[in-house]
Amino acid sequence: xxxxxxxxxxxxxxxxxxxxxxxxxxxxxxxxxxxxxxxxxxxxxxxxxxxxxxxxxxxxxxxxxxxxxxxxxxxxxxxxxxxxxxxxxxxxxxxxxxxxxxxxxxxxxxxxxxxxxxxxxxxxxxxxxxxxxxxxxxxxxxxxxxxxxxxxxxxxxxxxxxxxxxxxxxxxxxxxxxxxxxxxxxxxxxxxxxxxxxxxxxxxxxxxxxxxxxxxxxxxxxxxxxxxxxxxxxxxxxxxxxxxxxxxxxxxxxxxxxxxxxxxxxxxxxxxxxxxxxxxxxxxxxxxxxxxxxxxxxxxxxxxxxxxxxxxxxxxxxxxxxxxxxxxxxxxxxxxxxxxxxxxxxxxxxxxxxxxxxxxxxxxxxxxxxxxxxxxxxxxxxxxxxxxxxxxxxxxxxxxxxxxxxxxxxxxxxxxxxxxxxxxx
Amino acid sequence: xxxxxxxxxxxxxxxxxxxxxxxxxxxxxxxxxxxxxxxxxxxxxxxxxxxxxxxxxxxxxxxxxxxxxxxxxxxxxxxxxxxxxxxxxxxxxxxxxxxxxxxxxxxxxxxxxxxxxxxxxxxxxxxxxxxxxxxxxxxxxxxxxxxxxxxxxxxxxxxxxxxxxxxxxxxxxxxxxxxxxxxxxxxxxxxxxxxxxxxxxxxxxxxxxxxxxxxxxxxxxxxxxxxxxxxxxxxxxxxxxxxxxxxxxxxxxxxxxxxxxxxxxxxxxxxxxxxxxxxxxxxxxxxxxxxxxxxxxxxxxxxxxxxxxxxxxxxxxxxxxxxxxxxxxxxxxxxxxxxxxxxxxxxxxxxxxxxxxxxxxxxxxxxxxxxxxxxxxxxxxxxxxxxxxxxxxxxxxxxxxxxxxxxxxxxxxxxxxxxxxxxxx
Numbered sequence: 001x002x003x004x005x006x007x008x009x010x011x012x013x014x015x016x017x018x019x020x021x022x023x024x025x026x027x028x029x030x031x032x033x034x035x036x037x038x039x040x041x042x043x044x045x046x047x048x049x050x051x052x053x054x055x056x057x058x059x060x061x062x063x064x065x066x067x068x069x070x071x072x073x074x075x076x077x078x079x080x081x082x083x084x085x086x087x088x089x090x091x092x093x094x095x096x097x098x099x100x101x102x103x104x105x106x107x108x109x110x111x112x113x114x115x116x117x118x119x120x121x122x123x124x125x126x127x128x129x130x131x132x133x134x135x136x137x138x139x140x141x142x143x144x145x146x147x148x149x150x151x152x153x154x155x156x157x158x159x160x161x162x163x164x165x166x167x168x169x170x171x172x173x174x175x176x177x178x179x180x181x182x183x184x185x186x187x188x189x190x191x192x193x194x195x196x197x198x199x200x201x202x203x204x205x206x207x208x209x210x211x212x213x214x215x216x217x218x219x220x221x222x223x224x225x226x227x228x229x230x231x232x233x234x235x236x237x238x239x240x241x242x243x244x245x246x247x248x249x250x251x252x253x254x255x256x257x258x259x260x261x262x263x264x265x266x267x268x269x270x271x272x273x274x275x276x277x278x279x280x281x282x283x284x285x286x287x288x289x290x291x292x293x294x295x296x297x298x299x300x301x302x303x304x305x306x307x308x309x310x311x312x313x314x315x316x317x318x319x320x321x322x323x324x325x326x327x328x329x330x331x332x333x334x335x336x337x338x339x340x341x342x343x344x345x346x347x348x349x350x351x352x353x354x355x356x357x358x359x360x361x362x363x364x365x366x367x368x369x370x371x372x373x374x375x376x377x378x379x380x381x382x383x384x385x386x387x388x389x390x391x392x393x394x395x396x397x398x399x400x401x402x403x404x405x406x407x408x409x410x411x412x413x414x415x416x417x418x419x420x421x422x423x424x425x
Numbered sequence: 426x427x428x429x430x431x432x433x434x435x436x437x438x439x440x441x442x443x444x445x446x447x448x449x450x451x452x453x454x455x456x457x458x459x460x461x462x463x464x465x466x467x468x469x470x471x472x473x474x475x476x477x478x479x480x481x482x483x484x485x486x487x488x489x490x491x492x493x494x495x496x497x498x499x500x501x502x503x504x505x506x507x508x509x510x511x512x513x514x515x516x517x518x519x520x521x522x523x524x525x526x527x528x529x530x531x532x533x534x535x536x537x538x539x540x541x542x543x544x545x546x547x548x549x550x551x552x553x554x555x556x557x558x559x560x561x562x563x564x565x566x567x568x569x570x571x572x573x574x575x576x577x578x579x580x581x582x583x584x585x586x587x588x589x590x591x592x593x594x595x596x597x598x599x600x601x602x603x604x605x606x607x608x609x610x611x612x613x614x615x616x617x618x619x620x621x622x623x624x625x626x627x628x629x630x631x632x633x634x635x636x637x638x639x640x641x642x643x644x645x646x647x648x649x650x651x652x653x654x655x656x657x658x659x660x661x662x663x664x665x666x667x668x669x670x671x672x673x674x675x676x677x678x679x680x681x682x683x684x685x686x687x688x689x690x691x692x693x694x695x696x697x698x699x700x701x702x703x704x705x706x707x708x709x710x711x712x713x714x715x716x717x718x719x720x721x722x723x724x725x726x727x728x729x730x731x732x733x734x735x736x737x738x739x740x741x742x743x744x745x746x747x748x749x750x751x752x753x754x755x756x757x758x759x760x761x762x763x764x765x766x767x768x769x770x771x772x773x774x775x776x777x778x779x780x781x782x783x784x785x786x787x788x789x790x791x792x793x794x795x796x797x798x799x800x801x802x803x804x805x806x807x808x809x810x811x812x813x814x815x816x817x818x819x820x821x822x823x824x825x826x827x828x829x830x831x832x833x834x835x836x837x838x839x840x841x842x843x844x845x846x847x848x849x850x
Contacts, residue, residue: 057444065504086486087484
């Protein structure tokens, strides 16, 4: 008997039929003797509909009320899933984030899980019920409803798995597992059977959409094995777990991230503490900066470039306007047509020359590199976004990742793919 | 400065524009120096949509999960209203039933309010915020979400008014106030400026849709003055309050209720305790029985007739099948084409002959009376529903209630009227 946490994204519960399919899958687990906690996202495009409603009455919806509104999305999908399970003659209990004891920080719209008081989840499992928990939401110590922001539902699932000591946290989605690259860009991408937390983290940080970085971080910190698999088949997907038991390939995947922009502050006086001032102000506004590059100083002036999510631009611009004045800098430029392409692999640590090979492949294909950043298991470059597809394909081939077969197609309709792309809940 | 509780039904918050109108009304209260708690129903037909979703996965949705699902309706309208208020530059805080401290019994789908722990409402009022509370919902001591059933939002509003000692509980709807009869049936109905709790209770119990009986009961028990008024005008409506300050008309209104059915159990052995057995079983199934008539015994057998909500028939039938066997009764019959017409007035107490006059008017118009029940301030008769309209109009005229003018038309579209008729949340 295993204790399983299974997370289903919005597309897996997009309509009543899909909810029934998930119910069947969950009751089968129970028939096989397992205990199951399901974590669900909101149905299909319901989050977008709620956002539209919010913006129809307030151009800047207050954060607390937006969370109150968005949290209804999971409350709908979880209660309907519980009904579908009960229709199959199996007991089910749905729980809001509040009821499931998911205590978060008081940062509305992007709260972090502080603690899970899992006593009720455990009690209901003991009673023989399938437990369904709302993903993406929690409550503050004061009892206010919060949402966890992008990737919140994956994080909920992994955090619950950690809190109840689950054997595995299954993350169901519309793809078969973690691939060596996005199959929509690189058709000959391969599904990986297993990948280490560190590699998965780098892939997630580099724009691989299948698992959210926060979820992988929690999994690594608490040693939760994640199983990324398709909601439309029973084929095993990709296990994300401790690296020790795995034979790592040198390079395990190529990722691409189009969601960031490159910002350059020009003519910054080259004095101690200047960069700290800028990035402290940015951090205080809760904007995540990824790559940072400072040019060599010339005549006591320098340029600072960094990348950050395009979504944060509205918040960033007034902040930079202010900082430009304070710093005595010349101006700032925003380039939105950039892409970050990353080569990730645990084997890199002991194989120098991966970065050099990457730069050579790009140079051979006349692709200009604008920024570079590296970690022990990743090399990322920022390039012009129109070049990204070619870069991915050439790198995938160059690092020996190409499969003989074309990766299995997604099961989604074009509308669902579009909705999914628009929102990464 | 007054402390006001204002309840807005589903049609008053049916779309973003109406929500903005409500927001304007509430901020005007605040500008005039009042403190306001708003209680809202779900937007327009959203409850029906949620019900459809539930039934699409389970023909008999489990009660707990249905409440979990339906409770999202108010959570949407309340958070969007809070956003609309904040767009006008005024602080607003929305609260679920759970957050507002509305503790109920553990009877899902038709819970009763046990207690309101209003400390958070009071604190937020003190902070200068407009407080918005979800109508229709609460939570059990165990933290499960419940709904209050038909008329729940009115009850929420009145109970909060009692808990915080509000000066008045305003119930906004699409009509101008309490009328002497339903203007859609009796065009020359008059709006009443004031009515006593007892009369309002009898009107509500007799099918006058404007205020739910449970809400009036709570108002009477706690001395909360209710002000029924239109959400589309600023004209005062009808005050419902203690009778002492009012000059009561002999008859204050005529009501009609089409929502009940007449059930007759035939051939019941006329023994002590038989009726008690039947009605105990019905009460235990949480079915409200209204009028009960037992015929004179013949050959040791009798017939028992009663009325109950048509909605409860599905629950009632298997129960009666069982009771028929136990009692040794012959059969039971259900008549769905009945209407209950009631004449209500505090002045009746000191004016005998109202019942006689009512029966005479019906007889003069060849309308057959099937059942009769009376209280100190009400006489009700069950008649064939096709006769109800004529009965109402003739009685309205006979008791001198006709106005010179036609009652102001409703502000609703035909679709909204239909949706409203379908659901009395």
